[in-house]
Amino acid sequence: xxxxxxxxxxxxxxxxxxxxxxxxxxxxxxxxxxxxxxxxxxxxxxxxxxxxxxxxxxxxxxxxxxxxxxxxxxxxxxxxxxxxxxxxxxxxxxxxxxxxxxxxxxxxxxxxxxxx
Amino acid sequence: xxxxxxxxxxxxxxxxxxxxxxxxxxxxxxxxxxxxxxxxxxxxxxxxxxxxxxxxxxxxxxxxxxxxxxxxxxxxxxxxxxxxxxxxxxxxxxxxxxxxxxxxxxxxxxxxxx
Numbered sequence: 001x002x003x004x005x006x007x008x009x010x011x012x013x014x015x016x017x018x019x020x021x022x023x024x025x026x027x028x029x030x031x032x033x034x035x036x037x038x039x040x041x042x043x044x045x046x047x048x049x050x051x052x053x054x055x056x057x058x059x060x061x062x063x064x065x066x067x068x069x070x071x072x073x074x075x076x077x078x079x080x081x082x083x084x085x086x087x088x089x090x091x092x093x094x095x096x097x098x099x100x101x102x103x104x105x106x107x108x109x110x111x112x113x114x115x116x
Numbered sequence: 117x118x119x120x121x122x123x124x125x126x127x128x129x130x131x132x133x134x135x136x137x138x139x140x141x142x143x144x145x146x147x148x149x150x151x152x153x154x155x156x157x158x159x160x161x162x163x164x165x166x167x168x169x170x171x172x173x174x175x176x177x178x179x180x181x182x183x184x185x186x187x188x189x190x191x192x193x194x195x196x197x198x199x200x201x202x203x204x205x206x207x208x209x210x211x212x213x214x215x216x217x218x219x220x221x222x223x224x225x226x227x228x229x230x
Contacts, residue, residue, distance in 0.1 A: 004159070033217075042222040043160075043206065056217055091159055104150070105218065107159030 004108035006092050012114045018080040021111045024073055025094030033105060034067055034077050035091040043091075049075065082115045089113070118143045120209040122221035129197045130229050137192040137224045139181075139207030149190040150208040150218065151181055160206060166190060177201070197228045 005024040013019055025032050033048040047057040049069045057067070064083070069075040079086055089110045095103040119142045129135045141147055148167055152160040164175025171183040181192045192205060207221040 043220045045217055045220075048217060093160075104162045104165060105160075106162065107152075109159050 004092055004094055004106055006090075006108035006111050008111060009109060010112045010114075012116065013082055014116050015083055016081045017115075018078065019082045019086075019113060019115075021077040021079075021090050021092075021113070023075045023077070023092030023108060025075070025092070026096075026106055027073065029094035029096050029106075030072075031095045031103070031105075032069060032075050033093040033095075034075070035093065035107075036088045037091060037110070038088045046077070079113075082113075084115045087113055087115050118147075118209055118211045118219055120207050120219050120221040122205075122207055122224045124224050125222075126225045126227065128227045128229060131199055132196050135192075135194050135197045135201070135226065135228070137205050137207075137226060139190045139192065139221060140188050141190060141207075141209040142188060143209060143211040145211045147190075148210040148218075149181075149183060150210075151175065151179070151190075151192050152206045152208065152220075153177075154204040154206065154223070156203075163192070163205075199228045199230050202226055202228045 007022045031050050034046040035043055037043045046059045047067045052069045067077045089112050091107050091110045093105040093107045095105045121140045123138055150165045151163040153163050154160045163179050164173050166173045166183045174180045179194050181190050183190055204223045204225050206223045208218045210218045
C-alpha cells in the first residue's frame, strides 16, 4: 500500500486566497484525521471522520476552515480566506476501525502551507 | 478529561548510552497509550502501543515502553542509543471507555550525540 497520500506537499499563497488540501487515506481504513502542526502549538487535531461522517470538529479554528469527506478514499481541508497565521504543516492520518478501538493512526507526509 | 504530558522539551544522550523519554497521562478509565516518532520533514510514524496485557511493550527500531499504572506513566526507552534515533517523539493517549479522540503530547526532541 502507498500509505496516506497528501497533496500538495508544499503550498505558498497570499493572504485572502482559498487553499485546498487533499488527502487519500489507506484503502480499507474507516477513520480519517486532519492535524495541524506549528512550533508554537505543537500537533493539534482539527477534525476527524468515521465512515465518512465528521465526528468531532471541535478543533477547527474558525469558520474559515472546512473539511469534507465525500467518499471513503478522499478528503479535503479548505481554508477560505487564508491568513498568515494559518501557516503550518497540515497532516492527514487514517486508521482502521472506529470508536473504541486501540487503532494505530498512519500519517501522511504533510502539506507545508505558507500564507504570505 | 484525558491528557498527556511530556515534561522534557529536549533530551540529549550520548551514542551507545541508554535513553528514556518520559510521558505521563491522565484518563478517567483505562488508557490506550502510543508512541510516535517524527523525523525532519516527515509525518509521524507509529513506534509502539499499549492496549492491555504485558506492561512492557516492544516496538520498532529497538524501542520499548513500560506501562506503569500506579505512576500513570508510559516512558519510552532504548538500551543503546543511535545517532539515527535523533528525532521528535510524541506520546499519545486515549481513554478506552469513552468515544474520545487520541490526544498527543507536545513532543520531546531527542538528540543523540556522536
